[in-house]
Amino acid sequence: MDGACVFCSDDGGRIVFRDSYCRTVIADEPFAGFCRVIWNAHVREMTDLSPNDRSHLMKVVFAVESSLRELLSPHKVNLASLGNQVPHLHWHVVPRFADDSHFPHPIWGAAQRRATPRPVAADFPQTLAARLAAALDGGGRR
Amino acid sequence: MDGACVFCSDDGGRIVFRDSYCRTVIADEPFAGFCRVIWNAHVREMTDLSPNDRSHLMKVVFAVESSLRELLSPHKVNLASLGNQVPHLHWHVVPRFADDSHFPHPIWGAAQRRATPRPVAADFPQTLAARLAAALDGGGRR
Numbered sequence: 653m654d655g656a657c658v659f660c661s662d663d664g665g666r667i668v669f670r671d672s673y674c675r676t677v678i679a680d681e682p683f684a685g686f687c688r689v690i691w692n693a694h695v696r697e698m699t700d701l702s703p704n705d706r707s708h709l710m711k712v713v714f715a716v717e718s719s720l721r722e723l724l725s726p727h728k729v730n731l732a733s734l735g736n737q738v739p740h741l742h743w744h745v746v747p748r749f750a751d752d753s754h755f756p757h758p759i760w761g762a763a764q765r766r767a768t769p770r771p772v773a774a775d776f777p778q779t780l781a782a783r784l785a786a787a788l789d790g791g792g793r794r
Numbered sequence: 795m796d797g798a799c800v801f802c803s804d805d806g807g808r809i810v811f812r813d814s815y816c817r818t819v820i821a822d823e824p825f826a827g828f829c830r831v832i833w834n835a836h837v838r839e840m841t842d843l844s845p846n847d848r849s850h851l852m853k854v855v856f857a858v859e860s861s862l863r864e865l866l867s868p869h870k871v872n873l874a875s876l877g878n879q880v881p882h883l884h885w886h887v888v889p890r891f892a893d894d895s896h897f898p899h900p901i902w903g904a905a906q907r908r909a910t911p912r913p914v915a916a917d918f919p920q921t922l923a924a925r926l927a928a929a930l931d932g933g934g935r936r
Contacts, residue, residue: 736890736897761902
């Protein structure tokens with residue numbers, strides 16, 4: 653726990669999955685379906701986790717990728733664990749579309765165009781939560 | 795195999811680890827120790843791999859992260875699988891330093907400063923290869 657860390661003091665978005673190790677949130681970012689998977693404890697690098705904890709976190713990341721592909725049919729999915737500004741282990745899971753503001757460049761570079769609006773379904777959080785619960789409940793460590 | 799794909803037609807850098815599933819190369823990029831872990835077959839997304847193949851690829855990625863931390867002591871490690879321009883599964887494993895050209899921003903955005911030169915040891919490729927062989931030989935699938 654680090655009092656100055658945003659992921660220690662705040663959920664980081666709307667929670668769609670949580671267990672005792674990590675949580676998945678829908679991020680407040682201008683990319684449809686952008687999720688983050690955040691390790692609950694204040695840990696810096698993947699290799700600071702035990703191999704079992706690493707596997708668990710990646711299992712959640714891949715369940716999010718899989719659910720987002722099913723729900724949004726993105727052109728590509730981007731996965732990244734950077735943490736340069738917030739060194740609290742978290743993964744960005746970003747559905748990418750050929751007409752999004754930055755494609756085919758990473759979302760962290762210069763925008764290439766005005767994004768085509770891509771509203772998600774009103775029940776997207778609930779649907780995503782249900783898919784993650786089905787994919788992860790009983791299938792992994794709790 | 796896709797004849798137009800650079801990772802189908804070229805190793806992608808200097809190889810420091812290879813097995814029948816994937817390879818690790820030192821990338822030709824202006825960031826000291828920047829490695830890529832490239833799946834050998836032309837596969838698009840992590841969730842297009844079987845769970846066992848995913849685990850194997852991540853095991854290699856984490857062995858690279860661990861070896862780079864031991865050899866270079868970076869301030870942070872960045873991991874990313876994007877593939878928007880080359881949709882052939884590969885991971886960027888990027889040791890980051892507080893005085894590198896882009897820190898604390900992702901390497902794909904605008905440079906923040908002229909990078910402080912950070913030459914790696916002349917035997918860095920051999921040392922990294924030896925560490926990866928020790929970490930991965932016999933410990934995973936071949």
